[in-house]
Amino acid sequence: DTEVTQTPKHLVMGMTNKKSLKCEQHMGHRAMYWYKQKAKKPPELMFVYSYEKLSINESVPSRFSPECPNSSLLNLHLHALQPEDSALYLCASSRMGSDEQFFGPGTRLTVL
Amino acid sequence: KNQVEQSPQSLIILEGKNCTLQCNYTVSPFSNLRWYKQDTGRGPVSLTIMTFSENTKSNGRYTATLDADTKQSSLHITASQLSDSASYICVVSANTNAGKSTFGDGTTLTVKP
Numbered sequence: 001d002t003e004v005t006q007t008p009k010h011l012v013m014g015m016t017n018k019k020s021l022k023c024e025q026h027m028g029h030r031a032m033y034w035y036k037q038k039a040k041k042p043p044e045l046m047f048v049y050s051y052e053k054l055s056i057n058e059s060v061p062s063r064f065s066p067e068c069p070n071s072s073l074l075n076l077h078l079h080a081l082q083p084e085d086s087a088l089y090l091c092a093s094s095r096m097g098s099d100e101q102f103f104g105p106g107t108r109l110t111v112l
Numbered sequence: 113k114n115q116v117e118q119s120p121q122s123l124i125i126l127e128g129k130n131c132t133l134q135c136n137y138t139v140s141p142f143s144n145l146r147w148y149k150q151d152t153g154r155g156p157v158s159l160t161i162m163t164f165s166e167n168t169k170s171n172g173r174y175t176a177t178l179d180a181d182t183k184q185s186s187l188h189i190t191a192s193q194l195s196d197s198a199s200y201i202c203v204v205s206a207n208t209n210a211g212k213s214t215f216g217d218g219t220t221l222t223v224k225p
Binding site: 004006040041042043045048056088090092099100101102103104105106108 | 148158220
């Protein structure tokens with residue numbers, strides 16, 4: 001299995017809602033990433049997990065809360081988001097020590 | 113400051129034609145350079161990855177070159193197809209920034225019939 005999967009594909013939420021984005025890979029990769037991508041812009045790194053431990057947090061607001069329950073799963077918990085948080089959220093994974101990242105298809109998030 | 117600049121910003125070509133996309137970087141110390149293809153609303157897909165010692169790498173109709181001395185890379189697409197319409201992103205990593213990479217803004221390619 002050489003795929004990174006993300007659910008849901010689309011998500012619409014209000015500013016008071018709590019929701020979660022999910023990412024899964026079965027390639028044995030021990031590094032996993034969350035990116036945020038606005039239209040016509042490159043992906044922006046949010047978080048990096050290495051061996052299920054948070055290793056990089058790019059000063060992301062606390063309304064985004066990542067979680068890595070095991071080596072195959074990565075979640076992004078969302079609470080009290082703002083309309084400007086609407087974007088495509090991408091998950092990626094890689095072997096430890098490798099920069100070659102495999103991206104999932106993304107979750108298109110709309111905050112009303 | 114690490115930077116990656118891509119040109120042109122957008123490009124329109126006719127189906128069957130060739131094209132070349134450019135990437136200039138100031139990332140140091142250089143580790144590797146990757147080219148990704150991203151269809152609208154989808155995740156990026158890796159095309160090539162090159163390290164310091166590699167100056168060319170092919171993936172089907174895609175050929176990437178790297179000149180580590182001038183810090184330039186190019187992506188050449190041969191015999192373009194309608195399905196090549198996408199954004200092409202150049203990404204460069206430094207040896208000292210584990211887990212972080214510098215992304216270019218991408219080149220939007222449109223292939224017309």
